[in-house]
Amino acid sequence: MKIVYHKRYCEVYASDPAAAPGRIEAIVKELKGKFEFVTPQPANEEDLRLVHTQNHIEHVKRNAPLAFEIGLLAVGGAIKASEIAMNKEPAFALIRPPGHHASPDSSWGFCYFNNVAIAIEKLRRNGKIEEAVIVDIDLHFGDGTANIFSGNPNVIYHHVADNSREKFINDLKIFLDSVKKCDIVAVSAGFDRHEMDWGGILKTEDYTLAGKLVKEFAEKLCRGRRFAVLEGGYNHAVLGLNVKGFIEGFM
Numbered sequence: 001m002k003i004v005y006h007k008r009y010c011e012v013y014a015s016d017p018a019a020a021p022g023r024i025e026a027i028v029k030e031l032k033g034k035f036e037f038v039t040p041q042p043a044n045e046e047d048l049r050l051v052h053t054q055n056h057i058e059h060v061k062r063n064a065p066l067a068f069e070i071g072l073l074a075v076g077g078a079i080k081a082s083e084i085a086m087n088k089e090p091a092f093a094l095i096r097p098p099g100h101h102a103s104p105d106s107s108w109g110f111c112y113f114n115n116v117a118i119a120i121e122k123l124r125r126n127g128k129i130e131e132a133v134i135v136d137i138d139l140h141f142g143d144g145t146a147n148i149f150s151g152n153p154n155v156i157y158h159h160v161a162d163n164s165r166e167k168f169i170n171d172l173k174i175f176l177d178s179v180k181k182c183d184i185v186a187v188s189a190g191f192d193r194h195e196m197d198w199g200g201i202l203k204t205e206d207y208t209l210a211g212k213l214v215k216e217f218a219e220k221l222c223r224g225r226r227f228a229v230l231e232g233g234y235n236h237a238v239l240g241l242n243v244k245g246f247i248e249g250f251m
Contacts, residue, residue: 001251002084003035004077004093013066017234018098018110030240043075050121051148053105060112071097071112078115078229085227090251093229100142100188100231116186116229117148129183138190138231139199162193176217184225185218191233191242204245211249
């Protein structure tokens with residue numbers, strides 16, 4: 001199990017909760033010394049253009065230059081995690097900014113570029129995979145990811161239902177059981193559903209079970225190829241514990 005991380009993810013590039021000081025540090029504190037950390041390289045604009053328009057890229061570059069710079073590194077982190085997964089070792093991209101609200105020509109919700117979508121599309125364009133599954137466990141629906149792969153039967157995006165702990169786990173099980181074929185599974189790993197975060201629903205052990213279910217799915221259907229990318233999660237007091245819990249199930 002590898003953690004993809006760069007110290008620049010700790011830089012405060014905006015005033016939103018995802019960019020808050022101490023957020024990434026809280027996760028690093030829980031993971032350091034327990035898992036192997038690897039350092040990614042920034043993506044380039046060619047990578048961004050796999051799913052985004054040049055107009056959107058220029059808009060971010062012009063209006064949020066530091067976020068653009070860190071955003072390239074975040075995309076690079078997701079790509080690195082996907083490459084590790086292709087070698088049949090699970091990976092968690094401990095990155096920011098998040099990405100699942102980034103559509104081809106727009107973004108919102110603390111996102112700039114769609115990290116998971118770019119990583120998956122790069123694997124597809126390079127002929128390394130044909131079919132992929134993206135499971136989103138964040139509190140919020142990843143409209144950007146859904147928009148990017150809308151009408152593409154080779155990439156299935158699923159946002160897990162969240163009305164209760166039981167419904168969350170059951171929905172995840174039912175969805176995973178419904179997939180009959182894929183080459184890799186990616187998780188948009190948001191932790192804001194926790195009972196002490198915005199969603200007020202899940203416990204830490206639910207994240208561990210979710211990670212375990214995805215691991216079992218990957219081992220059954222896609223030779224263990226799986227990676228996860230950080231999305232939301234804003235209570236620094238529990239965020240690191242929840243990420244660690246997920247990873248312990250996922251590895």
